[in-house]
Amino acid sequence: MAALGQTVVGYMDPVFVNMMEELKTLLRYAFQTGNALTFPLSGPGSVGMETCFVNLVEPGDKVVVCRNGVFGGRMIENVQRSGGTAIVVEEEWGHAIDPQKLEDTLKAHPDARLVAFVHAETSTGAQSDAAALCAVARQHGCLTIVDTVTSLGGTPVLVDAWGADAVYSGSQKCLSCTPGLSPVTFSAAAIERVKARRTKVQSWFMDLTLVLDYWGATQRTYHHTAPGNSLYGLHEALRLLAEEGLENTWARHRRHHAALKAGLEALGLSFVVAEAARLPQMNAVRVPEGVDDLTVRRTLLQEHAVEIGAGLGPLAGKVWRFGLMGWSCREDNVMAALAALEQVLPQVGHGVEAGAAVAAAHRAYAAEHLRAAA
Amino acid sequence: MAALGQTVVGYMDPVFVNMMEELKTLLRYAFQTGNALTFPLSGPGSVGMETCFVNLVEPGDKVVVCRNGVFGGRMIENVQRSGGTAIVVEEEWGHAIDPQKLEDTLKAHPDARLVAFVHAETSTGAQSDAAALCAVARQHGCLTIVDTVTSLGGTPVLVDAWGADAVYSGSQKCLSCTPGLSPVTFSAAAIERVKARRTKVQSWFMDLTLVLDYWGATQRTYHHTAPGNSLYGLHEALRLLAEEGLENTWARHRRHHAALKAGLEALGLSFVVAEAARLPQMNAVRVPEGVDDLTVRRTLLQEHAVEIGAGLGPLAGKVWRFGLMGWSCREDNVMAALAALEQVLPQVGHGVEAGAAVAAAHRAYAAEHLRAAA
Structure with missing residues (x-):
């Protein structure tokens, strides 16, 4: 909370840019990933979710969504609003997603390009086996979108070990930071998929190819004004997480x-x-x-x-x-x-x-x- | 800055909900409007811009955008990504938009539904005559989207006197608050237009019909977790604005x-x-x-x-x-x-x-x- 109230400096200031680099390193530790593209989005977890979908789904794409609570339902909304078709693996609320059900669904829909699921359902407290679900998706040639809003920093989130492709979280749950930021990480395969799009990302604000020029490049280009104070808070929260281990x-x-x-x-x-x-x-x-x-x-x-x-x-x-x-x-x-x-x-x-x-x-x-x- | 570091309470806590009501009242004063739907979006000014476009533009709509700097260009991007066609009124960078040019363009495109312009271009420091531009738009049956990111709190922004329909700003310019929030206000006609849409808003996060259930209703429904600390900061910044007058x-x-x-x-x-x-x-x-x-x-x-x-x-x-x-x-x-x-x-x-x-x-x-x- 003390970090939040520090003086704001310009979002292009060398001191600020240095803090951004530290944030990326700290987030890679939290997510247990070596993904270069690992940074906090300037919006709550819902922006993290939507950013993954609008970048990875193109009109006409078939996306398998596993639903066992509120946030799986929101994923279906996101697929549809991105112009995709959602194939839903239904699971009872409060239960983990059954990897066999996902397997069966992918066999029935060999043209699916993407699998999305919630690792830790905030609405019920159920945890799914992310490693198993990612493995099934991979065997069927699908990339994965994984919601770790409630799990990051509370229960193991092992992005590289899972082989997950697009993972988002929130700042206000187990990271104990101010609400309003969404840490995300993308695999090389996910970035490749975005770069190979035939159509523009429907959202200007969430277009990763544009955001990359600010967060990803060495030569930073203005995209939007970064939420400086909230980022100070996240930096401190992640530092405390690393300190505890x-x-x-x-x-x-x-x-x-x-x-x-x-x-x-x-x-x-x-x-x-x-x-x-x-x-x-x-x-x-x-x-x-x-x-x-x-x-x-x-x-x-x-x-x-x-x-x-x-x-x-x-x-x-x-x-x-x-x-x-x-x-x-x-x-x-x-x-x-x-x-x-x-x-x-x-x-x-x-x-x-x-x-x-x-x-x-x-x-x-x-x-x-x-x-x-x- | 001290307000930013206050303890976060739940976004449904009665104390928090009361602060949200005060925020709406303070923002109506800042915007000089009686619009019921006046509140801060949980994202930077770019989210304010995109929210106005994705809600008010439907695929196939013709939108007249006045461009005299960077942010007019971004508006064109937003129209296109929302599925609309942008008709551009070009003005030299550093000049105010000429209302006569807008008039001529609207005469040439009687099927245009919307006019968008930047009141105060951050890229050049030029101010356009918002009252005149809104009047021309109204005479041609168009709603207006007005960018007041750099003007709100620095130079007169008179939403009701102008008759502007969808107006967005940013927290970090003349309001001197933390970056990351976008105050917006919508006229009754703008809300009517959104409610009459034939298609869903392409963004789940920015869909005003959903956000309204959290910010607009008496019975609040969870949409996304509000950025509590940033809102504390905005509340204090607006209180200081009201105190100075x-x-x-x-x-x-x-x-x-x-x-x-x-x-x-x-x-x-x-x-x-x-x-x-x-x-x-x-x-x-x-x-x-x-x-x-x-x-x-x-x-x-x-x-x-x-x-x-x-x-x-x-x-x-x-x-x-x-x-x-x-x-x-x-x-x-x-x-x-x-x-x-x-x-x-x-x-x-x-x-x-x-x-x-x-x-x-x-x-x-x-x-x-x-x-x-x-």
Whole structure:
């Protein structure tokens, strides 16, 4: 937050340009990639998503989109608005995408050029096997677009190991930075596809061939005014991530997730996602029968300063989503949320034993300590 | 800058939603409009431009674009990428758009649906008569898109008095806020046109019918995560603008422009734009014969901490652009720039009398004081 308030310098100033280079290096570490074209777009994650689609989809292209939540649905919109045809692999909300279903779909559509999926569905907390899905796509000659908005910095995102081609994320989730930036990375094959387009990219702002002249070249050309202060913030957030180290960050997310999970289950709440596909940083649990969703969320926010996410789409009113992302993934937040729930749930008719959730979380932390010491 | 570093709250938090309402009110004051749909887009001015075009242009539409600099050229790109046909009113760079030329063009193209022009060309410092151009467009049944990126908060932008339909700006010029936001305002006729579209807006992110559900409605629906910290900054910048008052702000820009102009002319530099069309906040002067553009700009930046703008497009290497925008439009900046030029110009073979430019600026300030006292 202190970095955000630093004096803005010109977006062509040598000092600023040097910071841009550092940002690219730090982002390559976060994404675990050697991709030259790795930088933050000047817009939120939705701009990251749309940039991937408008650059990689040409009118008439067939694109396989895997949908298991809200953001897969948004991908379909993006394919269609880019003039492509979306072939949808449907998966139940809260489940990981089944690579076999993708395989079957690609066999049925050998002319598909692109596969898109969400690695970590923010709407449900389900994680798909990105390595497996990318491998299937590759075997069928397709490039991949992968949404890592909620996973980057919270759970392993291994762009090069996966062999993913166009990957976007957001600054405000596990990177714990200000909202409004979308880190992206593109493989050489993705850049080749963009350069071989027969038609112009429909968006001037998102046209990678133009943005490249500012972020990619040694001789920088003005494209748009870079959001200087937000970039300062991202630089600092990524520096902190590198300081902690990805392995440590991932372990921290798992540790606090285990404690939150123990507490939520002690409250009688059940997870939407099966354990194997569960993200540590996004915990979606079912609203208990007869309990009013909005009353609970409003009371948590107004009386306990705890904000939890509402359900989206078909899950509206049916689930609560507990984010444990980046800097907010800490013991004090876990305990504050559980203690508040212990107070609020009985007020809305869901009886819980006072102290049970907090005690369960304590036991989980203790078990983790023992495991780490062993 | 302090506002930028405040704690982020959720983009659905009642406190945040209340700030959004205040932002809309403050922006209506800045734009001098009663338009209900007045809010900041989550992207730089280029997103403002593209949002206006992708929403108001449908494939096959004929759009008249007036071009007298870089940003008129970008408008043509936007028309074409939106599937429209651009009819271009060409004007010499550095000149205001001639309303008669627009009139003649509209007579020749009675099926045009839209007129677009830049109120204040950042690339040259020329100001066009927005009221006259909007009136001509209206007489021919066209809606208008007006770029006020460099004018808003520096020189009168009177959206309702002009009768402009879609107007966009940027946060980082005369509003002196962080780069990355684009304030926009739309007339009822513009909204009607968007709602009557036969085709979907090609951009999901910029689709006003979707963005409206977040910024426009009383029941807010998630569209994308709002750039919270940047919005805090804009709120504070607009509050400061309202505190000073638009009339006072405009007068301040004129006063410091007069002093800078006196100093630049004392240095033997001549303005690109004729006096009648000259913007106070963007002062473009010709690089003197035989003087190396880059050497001067680099020396000013590295040795005097004064950054001036380079020429863009056909004016690259030929002009220098002195911004006097918002908070930076102050006597100390005028004097620092002139004093630095007095030192640097003789080093590159352009002889100037030591102290002459600063003295000329002093006299201009004194004359302004006398005028104000009279």
